Amino acid sequence: MSKNKLKTEKPESKKPRSKDNPNVLKQDKEPEVRVKELVKDERTHKVMGVIFLLLSLYCFIAFTSYLFTWEEDQDKVFRYSSSVLFMEDVKVDNLLGRLGAFVSHWFFFKGFGVASYLFCYFFFIIGVNFIVGRRVFRIMRNVKYILFGLLFISTAMAFLAGSGGFAWGGALGDAINKWTTGFVGKLGTALLLLVGGLAWCIWKFNFDFKWPEPKPKLVAPPVPVPPVTAATAATTAAPVAASPAITATPQDAARKNGLRQDGGGIVVIPPAEEEDLLPLELIEKEEEEETPAAPSLITYVPPVVHHTPLVMSEESALSEEEEEEEMETEAADGPLLYIEETITDTAPGKKRPKTDEEVAFEIKSTFKDEEEEAEEIVVPNRPAAPVDPYDPSLDLRDYKYPSLDLLANHSTDKIVQDASELEKNKNQILDTLKNYDISIQKISATVGPTVTLYEIVPAAGVRISRIKNLEDDIALSLSALGIRIIAPIPGKGTIGIEVPNVKKSIVSLKNMLASEKFQTSTMDLPIAIGKKIDNENFIADLAKMPHLLMAGATGQGKSVGINTLLVSLLYKKHPAELKFVLVDPKKVELSLYKLIEKHFLAKLPGEEDAIITDTKKVVHTLNALCIEMDLRYDLLKEAGTRNIKEYNNKFVQRKLNPQKGHRYLPFVVLVIDEFADLIMTAGKEVEMPIARLAQLARAVGIHLIIATQRPSVNIITGTIKANFPARIAFKVSSKIDSRTILDIGGAEQLIGQGDMLVSFNGELVRLQCAFVDTPEVESVAEFIGQQRGYSDAFLLPEYVDDKDLEGKEISLADRDPLFEEAARIIVQNQQGSTSLLQRRMKLGYNRAGRLMDQLEAAGIVGPNMGSKARDVNVKTEMDLEMILNDLL
Numbered sequence: 001m002s003k004n005k006l007k008t009e010k011p012e013s014k015k016p017r018s019k020d021n022p023n024v025l026k027q028d029k030e031p032e033v034r035v036k037e038l039v040k041d042e043r044t045h046k047v048m049g050v051i052f053l054l055l056s057l058y059c060f061i062a063f064t065s066y067l068f069t070w071e072e073d074q075d076k077v078f079r080y081s082s083s084v085l086f087m088e089d090v091k092v093d094n095l096l097g098r099l100g101a102f103v104s105h106w107f108f109f110k111g112f113g114v115a116s117y118l119f120c121y122f123f124f125i126i127g128v129n130f131i132v133g134r135r136v137f138r139i140m141r142n143v144k145y146i147l148f149g150l151l152f153i154s155t156a157m158a159f160l161a162g163s164g165g166f167a168w169g170g171a172l173g174d175a176i177n178k179w180t181t182g183f184v185g186k187l188g189t190a191l192l193l194l195v196g197g198l199a200w201c202i203w204k205f206n207f208d209f210k211w212p213e214p215k216p217k218l219v220a221p222p223v224p225v226p227p228v229t230a231a232t233a234a235t236t237a238a239p240v241a242a243s244p245a246i247t248a249t250p251q252d253a254a255r256k257n258g259l260r261q262d263g264g265g266i267v268v269i270p271p272a273e274e275e276d277l278l279p280l281e282l283i284e285k286e287e288e289e290e291t292p293a294a295p296s297l298i299t300y301v302p303p304v305v306h307h308t309p310l311v312m313s314e315e316s317a318l319s320e321e322e323e324e325e326e327m328e329t330e331a332a333d334g335p336l337l338y339i340e341e342t343i344t345d346t347a348p349g350k351k352r353p354k355t356d357e358e359v360a361f362e363i364k365s366t367f368k369d370e371e372e373e374a375e376e377i378v379v380p381n382r383p384a385a386p387v388d389p390y391d392p393s394l395d396l397r398d399y400k401y402p403s404l405d406l407l408a409n410h411s412t413d414k415i416v417q418d419a420s421e422l423e424k425n426k427n428q429i430l431d432t433l434k435n436y437d438i439s440i441q442k443i444s445a446t447v448g449p450t451v452t453l454y455e456i457v458p459a460a461g462v463r464i465s466r467i468k469n470l471e472d473d474i475a476l477s478l479s480a481l482g483i484r485i486i487a488p489i490p491g492k493g494t495i496g497i498e499v500p501n502v503k504k505s506i507v508s509l510k511n512m513l514a515s516e517k518f519q520t521s522t523m524d525l526p527i528a529i530g531k532k533i534d535n536e537n538f539i540a541d542l543a544k545m546p547h548l549l550m551a552g553a554t555g556q557g558k559s560v561g562i563n564t565l566l567v568s569l570l571y572k573k574h575p576a577e578l579k580f581v582l583v584d585p586k587k588v589e590l591s592l593y594k595l596i597e598k599h600f601l602a603k604l605p606g607e608e609d610a611i612i613t614d615t616k617k618v619v620h621t622l623n624a625l626c627i628e629m630d631l632r633y634d635l636l637k638e639a640g641t642r643n644i645k646e647y648n649n650k651f652v653q654r655k656l657n658p659q660k661g662h663r664y665l666p667f668v669v670l671v672i673d674e675f676a677d678l679i680m681t682a683g684k685e686v687e688m689p690i691a692r693l694a695q696l697a698r699a700v701g702i703h704l705i706i707a708t709q710r711p712s713v714n715i716i717t718g719t720i721k722a723n724f725p726a727r728i729a730f731k732v733s734s735k736i737d738s739r740t741i742l743d744i745g746g747a748e749q750l751i752g753q754g755d756m757l758v759s760f761n762g763e764l765v766r767l768q769c770a771f772v773d774t775p776e777v778e779s780v781a782e783f784i785g786q787q788r789g790y791s792d793a794f795l796l797p798e799y800v801d802d803k804d805l806e807g808k809e810i811s812l813a814d815r816d817p818l819f820e821e822a823a824r825i826i827v828q829n830q831q832g833s834t835s836l837l838q839r840r841m842k843l844g845y846n847r848a849g850r851l852m853d854q855l856e857a858a859g860i861v862g863p864n865m866g867s868k869a870r871d872v873n874v875k876t877e878m879d880l881e882m883i884l885n886d887l888l
């Protein structure tokens, strides 16, 4: 009692307290969540499976026992009806007792007779599906068969057994039988049953009613044959002529079926029934299934450049999983690093394999060389201590990557397969083709998120161009927009007809980012773009693309596409490794990323806003990026490396001296949301730097993503196009626009809402773009933004417009604010070089040149000597200070 009291009191006593407690809502919600979880729980499914299997077994035993005991038990069940279940003194013979007798009586006598066994089957398949955890049996299809079976078997049994005695057909069978016998007579009922039975068998087994005769299929290749000319016919027939069984060529078959001459191509017209029965092969692919071996277009893993010797890689295998820590471990042992230098230095000239002793000797000697060099450049007494590798993420060591919880699931991401829709479309396609005397061998369907691809293998001799020309007719017959015909599908030898699904599914970015392919990708700049028709995730490396051009009419998904790319990168990259330059003439599309300014954005020095919306500033920023590119090339040249990856590897291994202007180079991704607008307002001023960047910036880690609404030739000029091998087209308004962006039509037939064509390396793939909503982007940006960032955005080099400098005399009274700093650098290094100023002070060429002229006017450096550095007239810093004081 007291216990009970306590229990009832507890919630009551909590209630008033929880009223003003905000947690009360959570408490209310909790049970609901648990129920949901319980329903979803795998174990619940297994328990359900066991219950259904037992139910199936129970019915089976009860029914079978009923076959032998019905006479004895029927009486009692009749007499007591359902109360028999509770009358302990009533003895029944059914193996499963009173319940068994009662249930069997209901199913057999009052229901369906022997057809009741179908219920055992039904419970069985449900049980198996639950236990195995996937659709081993298709429920809906089986339900249809079972319903048909209940009607057919009960009627047939009632008809065959007649009335009286055992209830072979049950009450249902008897009733139907009675009605049909009255309506069409006994013979009519027999015929109806025969037709019903045969129809079901034909539907199920699709018998081949053809007369046995030598089949042309024996020679006809399984895939379409090119248009048969007299010459090819002769060559195919010749080698097989000896065997009578396989002499039937496609032409023979055609003759038998009725030969038609059609503009040179020979068309086989099979009997109409045969074509109608052509089965639709459904190609299903598990969504989660990863197909690393399948050569997707641009989803490849770049070779990892290891500049550390083999010995090191063993060590790195033991290291942490995180990339930066891996790098740390790889380079952890300073002296060993020199082994690689030895091998690379000596390898080219020497063909003879070296013995261990030789290698050992060389290692030693090189070690010494490097040591001497290092002493000159960086730290004295270095060789003894192992070098700590540089960790670029050190400044923001505690940076946390955003978690997937910040993103939402927009749908179950399960593709809806509607069997009747598939069948209907198949029939429409076949009918349309038949109307034009085009026959086909096989048809299969692959259901994607937005479209279904019907792949057809045409009969031998059908010209592909004829099917291609029927695009509009097929679209008309399917009364659907956005039909695209791919004839032939490259590398497959089939013809593809893409038909939009009635129910389209959204591809959530969350699921794409959670996929193993993305999680384990070792790409430099992995971007999750979308899903292919076969549900394979399309993840590409922006660094390999190396620039991306996007076009699409307004409202077709460009901005979502850009967000998808940016968010993918934010999920994979540390702020030290990546910077965005965001250009947003529309002012609102990219403003969300303002929050991550101090982590991921780059801007011009002195600018307030990192997201550039003003055209004038865009020109400056693009030119500043060009300067950054030139500076990076200088750095790469000095380091003797060919690309950013090699350079950064060397820098991390502390082989490059930061005193000489070397620094860790983050990737820079320039995103322009509306390019057409920029070209309209700034024209060549924008086009020239973009073209320069597109041509050269790849190796130094600067990549461009440019989107435009209007893909006309005056906006996407030849120069720009030539340097953007990767292009994405959302739905555009005309075929001409599609050609401008993709060099081929097709994008005008897309269905919008993220339906896209990606062209890369000359191949074209249709994708459904991954969807990420604005609130999701906001929460990711907020998550990053609230963490500790750098003191400012990444600063691009300063750019001074030529026009601003023009006409200005070199006057020391109007010195550049950086004059003194520049003078000190020149005197400290005793090198009168403009590029030294550029690198050390991150200046554009013009400003550095102007500074050098002012230094010359002040007598600090000598006159310009062409390609050689100027002489430095001031030898010590003391002298310099005196000059500078005089100038004040």
Ligand SMILES: Nc1ncnc2c1ncn2[C@@H]1O[C@H](COP(=O)(O)OP(=O)(O)OP(=O)(O)O)[C@@H](O)[C@H]1O
Binding pocket: 506, 507, 552, 553, 554, 555, 556, 557, 558, 559, 560, 561, 709, 753, 754, 755, 768, 769, 770, 771, 772
């Ligand atoms: N991948 C996608 N999946 C589902 N729906 C999408 C997808 N992409 C876009 N949409 C839908 O289309 C709408 C318009 O998309 P979005 O704003 O990206 O178009 P846009 O091409 O940038 O248009 P505009 O040029 O006018 O800015 C979105 O609000 C969304 O409802």
